[in-house]
Amino acid sequence: MKDSATYDWFEPLYANAAGDASQVPWALPEAVPYLTNWLQGVEGTGKSAAVVGCGLGNDAEALAAAGFEVTAFDVAKSAIAWAKQRFPNSSVNYVTADLFNLPAGWKGAFDVVFEFRTVQALPVSVRKEAIAQIATLPKPGGTLLMATYTRPSEALNDGPPWPLSASELAEFETLGLKIIKKETFKKKEGRFGDRVQIEYQAPNQ
Ligand SMILES: C[S@@+](CC[C@H](N)C(=O)[O-])C[C@H]1O[C@@H](n2cnc3c(N)ncnc32)[C@H](O)[C@@H]1O
Structure with a gap:
């Protein structure tokens, strides 16, 4: 468990919105x-997916539309209530x-895990643990x-947000996740560096 002060500002932000x-x-x-490009041609029926820090639910719904049985979670209860309200007939x-x-x-329960912009929203002090927790979610x-x-x-x-450094990103591989595909989009401007999209495979046991 971490000191939730590092992320308890999300709940009032959603509530106040x-x-x-x-x-x-x-x-x-x-x-x-x-995600929608990755899902092209993917059949999710009979498979499970998890969405980390799901916010208002669009990514979770895309996985569900592809047939996955989706668990989408967020620490902000107002975000979860809002997502349920937006998609009342959702699976x-x-x-x-x-x-x-x-x-x-x-732990080890999901065929596909989707993480978009949650780790970068968490301060560096909790980042290693955040990555370690995400890495527990995929099935072998x-x-x-x-x-x-x-x-x-x-x-x-x-x-x-606090964009990830190379050593923070490397933490996923240290935990045994293997890069299957990595795409890098070059920096345009501002304080952010390149944007990356990475598909990892969890270790087999
Ligand atoms: C920058 S937002 C991104 C939301 C969504 N993934 C997207 O890209 O639209 C980060 C999300 O992570 C959630 N979050 C932050 N800390 C979390 C935690 N410890 N556990 C679960 N969700 C968390 C926030 O409530 C917020 O919805």
């Missing part, structure tokens, strides 16, 4: 193209849960998809 997505700085109108299991205190039954041999901004050096600028 009061249903107005323009008040949620990271809210996108639809599922991120990285997604939306759950208020803390990445640093995951339900035991979730399962898939972890993650997309994040990176920063060009270990030096840290103001945040959030």
Whole structure:
């Protein structure tokens, strides 16, 4: 367990937005193209998926539309309530849960795990543990998809978000996840470095 002060600002942000997505700085109108492109031709029926820090639910819904049985969680209960309200007929299991205190039954439980912009929203002090917790979610041999901004050096600028350094990103491989495909999108401008999209395979046991 971590000191939740590092991430307890999310709940009031969603609550204060009061249903107005323009008040949620990271809210996108639809599922991120990285995921929808990856899902092209993928049949999820009979498979499970988890969405880490699911926010308002678009990515979870995209996985469900591809047939996956989806568990989508977020530490902010207002985000979960909002996602359920947006998608009242959804098959997604939306759950208020803390990445640093995951339900035991979730470990090694998912064929596909999707992580988009949660780790980079957490300060460096808890990042290694955040990555370690995410790495527990895929089944042996399962898939972890993650997309994040990176920063060009270990030096840290103001945040959030705090883009990942090369050594922080390497933590996934240290934990045994193997890179299947990595795409890098070159920096345009601003304090962020390159954006990366990585498909990992979890170790087989
Ligand atoms: C920058 S937002 C990204 C949301 C969504 N993944 C997206 O890309 O639209 C980060 C999300 O992570 C959630 N979050 C932060 N700390 C968390 C934790 N410890 N456990 C679960 N979710 C967390 C926040 O509530 C927030 O919804």
